[in-house]
Amino acid sequence: EPEVTQTPSHQVTQMGQEVILRCVPISNHLYFYWYRQILGQKVEFLVSFYNNEISEKSEIFDDQFSVERPDGSNFTLKIRSTKLEDSAMYFCASSGGGPGGYTFGSGTRLTVV
């Protein structure tokens, strides 16, 4: 069964450093998403991406965040200058369109120290 692959599975970074979280969506999917889950809290929507541009973003997704699909296969989330409160599990998802057609990756646990 096709999978969404996220790397790395764990990342520890110092406050103020830039991090890039990587995702390989399912190859024929067209819609891409990032969600995050702070420990003990809800899974929260960050951003959706379609046709090489952001289609929607949440208020969490401020100027410190950016997304890119650099080469037609990868989908990345960049946090420019990490804060302690960015520590969370970040999930990538992709969809071929239509309701509920999401496939989630296993997540990247980001710890900012």
Place this chain on the structure above:
Amino acid sequence: AQSVTQLGSHVSVSEGALVLLRCNYSSSVPPYLFWYVQYPNQGLQLLLKYTTGATLVKGINGFEAEFKKSETSFHLTKPSAHMSDAAEYFCAVSERGDYKLSFGAGTTVTVRA
């Protein structure tokens, strides 16, 4: 805007007993409704979804859920719990035409032998 409330952050059941996880939603338009399961250190796996049609939806691993519009509910049930059902369960909603998911806070299920 849509939102989800999951009643009970922890549910403990005996093996073989009924599992009942409660989910209520609010949505300004007819919703799509989902249940996801998350096993430790894994991603979010779709259990089942309601988009249209029959209000009783069957999913994987013996789970089912019923959409009740009058009660704005989408409770998840399984007649007989198995040890492998121990996990965290998330209810989620999206509005028609918007594939962004809004998640509930999650319910952790433990199964007693």
